[in-house]
Amino acid sequence: xxxxxxxxxxxxxxxxxxxxxxxxxxxxxxxxxxxxxxxxxxxxxxxxxxxxxxxxxxxxxxxxxxxxxxxxxxxxxxxxxxxxxxxxxxxxxxxxxxxxxxxxxxxxxxxxxxxxxxxxxxxxxxxxxxxxxxxxxxxxxxxxxxxxxxxxxxxxxxxxxxxxxxxxxxxxxxxxxxxxxxxxxxxxxxxxxxxxxxxxxxxxxxxxxxxxxxxxxxxxxxxxxxxxxxxxxxxxxxxxxxxxxxxxxxxxxxxxxxxxxxxxxx
Amino acid sequence: xxxxxxxxxxxxxxxxxxxxxxxxxxxxxxxxxxxxxxxxxxxxxxxxxxxxxxxxxxxxxxxxxxxxxxxxxxxxxxxxxxxxxxxxxxxxxxxxxxxxxxxxxxxxxxxxxxxxxxxxxxxxxxxxxxxxxxxxxxxxxxxxxxxxxxxxxxxxxxxxxxxxxxxxxxxxxxxxxxxxxxxxxxxxxxxxxxxxxxxxxxxxxxxxxxxxxxxxxxxxxxxxxxxxxxxxxxxxxxxxxxxxxxxxxxxxxxxxxxxxxxxxxxxxxxxxxxxxxxxxxxxxxxxxxxxxxxxxxxxxxx
Numbered sequence: 001x002x003x004x005x006x007x008x009x010x011x012x013x014x015x016x017x018x019x020x021x022x023x024x025x026x027x028x029x030x031x032x033x034x035x036x037x038x039x040x041x042x043x044x045x046x047x048x049x050x051x052x053x054x055x056x057x058x059x060x061x062x063x064x065x066x067x068x069x070x071x072x073x074x075x076x077x078x079x080x081x082x083x084x085x086x087x088x089x090x091x092x093x094x095x096x097x098x099x100x101x102x103x104x105x106x107x108x109x110x111x112x113x114x115x116x117x118x119x120x121x122x123x124x125x126x127x128x129x130x131x132x133x134x135x136x137x138x139x140x141x142x143x144x145x146x147x148x149x150x151x152x153x154x155x156x157x158x159x160x161x162x163x164x165x166x167x168x169x170x171x172x173x174x175x176x177x178x179x180x181x182x183x184x185x186x187x188x189x190x191x192x193x194x195x196x197x198x199x200x201x202x203x204x205x206x207x208x209x210x211x212x213x214x215x216x217x218x219x220x221x222x223x224x225x226x227x228x229x230x231x232x233x234x235x236x237x238x239x240x241x242x243x244x245x246x247x248x249x250x251x252x253x254x255x256x257x258x259x260x261x262x263x264x265x266x
Numbered sequence: 267x268x269x270x271x272x273x274x275x276x277x278x279x280x281x282x283x284x285x286x287x288x289x290x291x292x293x294x295x296x297x298x299x300x301x302x303x304x305x306x307x308x309x310x311x312x313x314x315x316x317x318x319x320x321x322x323x324x325x326x327x328x329x330x331x332x333x334x335x336x337x338x339x340x341x342x343x344x345x346x347x348x349x350x351x352x353x354x355x356x357x358x359x360x361x362x363x364x365x366x367x368x369x370x371x372x373x374x375x376x377x378x379x380x381x382x383x384x385x386x387x388x389x390x391x392x393x394x395x396x397x398x399x400x401x402x403x404x405x406x407x408x409x410x411x412x413x414x415x416x417x418x419x420x421x422x423x424x425x426x427x428x429x430x431x432x433x434x435x436x437x438x439x440x441x442x443x444x445x446x447x448x449x450x451x452x453x454x455x456x457x458x459x460x461x462x463x464x465x466x467x468x469x470x471x472x473x474x475x476x477x478x479x480x481x482x483x484x485x486x487x488x489x490x491x492x493x494x495x496x497x498x499x500x501x502x503x504x505x506x507x508x509x510x511x512x513x514x515x516x517x518x519x520x521x522x523x524x525x526x527x528x529x530x531x532x533x534x535x536x537x538x539x540x541x542x543x544x545x546x547x548x549x550x551x552x553x554x555x556x557x558x559x560x561x562x563x564x565x566x567x568x
Contacts, residue, residue: 002369105356108322113373114346263323
């Protein structure tokens, strides 16, 4: 595990990854175990139907049938909790990858070796992508296995597609945090920028559903491209996935020259 | 001396951090096989120079080559041939010493583990221990080990003896001598004069970002300020001494003459020889004395 920067960085992540995986699996299993109880609460649907449009938006968009498996999992897991958890992990990692090492003083130590700077950026970004994919994979596995044993009527492929969407959404903000670290070298700034823009674009999407003049700007929000296709019901929308991917690629592409051209702090 | 033998060559190297001066117009040549001391008080620009040479920070003006290669264009190749110890040493705390060295070895394309073990034994490094639990001195030893372990052609050390006990300092000086005997080059920064005197062939003195002088150790000592005490058999007339050039602050009390001498002792010794001398005590100049010499000179020029 000490052959190169990628493997060494992954090795540094192993404990953190293990805890996050256990955490996510627990949530997946618990939420699936609770579902049979929820499915019997039909009164909840009548309550939801009375809500104004804007409030429905906050509860996960067009979902009306809360007690159906698709409605339940979308509302309880995918509209908020899972993306939020992945975002926390991703933004934290992104800020730590370059800026964190720089603040600790270990980055200069690493760069004194015969490795080009782009390689450091690429390897650390690679670990980010792999880590988040692993989190998504284990969450999906936990959810699928529990749902199947409980005979919940849900398409496991679409569960996987929705999880992939969450991972991609979180990757957008993680790579934003990563990029900010490459530009500025400050962990605090990276986390602040990424979470700040995260909150703003989240609001843009939800409020955009209610406020007419904001509607035209919703496409700017990564949350829009994640929520809008209603993936758990309809499957992946390639167009929206590509937009999310484009955000990630642009942030990564900016990271390399940004880090390459600047001074490294002590 | 061919161009091949100039290992580090800086031309008007200048670095500003925004408006704050790091270094200005530093012209430095370090020659193959020498131990070059880079001497200056804290904040003088020693670390700035080193970090520019390693391409961590980019010069505002000027240029530099290491092994004849441009520091900006060929940094990866240069790093292949350089061992480096940073001043404010920060290692990966979650690794053991052994893992750290193996990792660095892999990044550098291989490692002679037998040699590492030999060095570790010499410096009494506890390699299987996690770095987190190591004392400052033990971390420093690990830092030195990784700088020397690939037998690089050039070793750049920023304040290398930080936190080392005297025994280990001695071991380090021995290692430097061996390195020199193998024809390899060392560039080390320090604010400790006796250390530089002990191990260096030449010294560059830096102050407020400017390279004030580059001298051999002998030359450095020869025009430094020295405190002298001369015990005579009987009283001596002050006039005989006060006319001497380079002799200042003369004080005579009970056959004992104390004074400050700048540069050569020749005139003073010859004047003293006219009388019966019991004892001469010369106080070795401290770093502060030497700095004062150069500061004063600079101010006189102004």
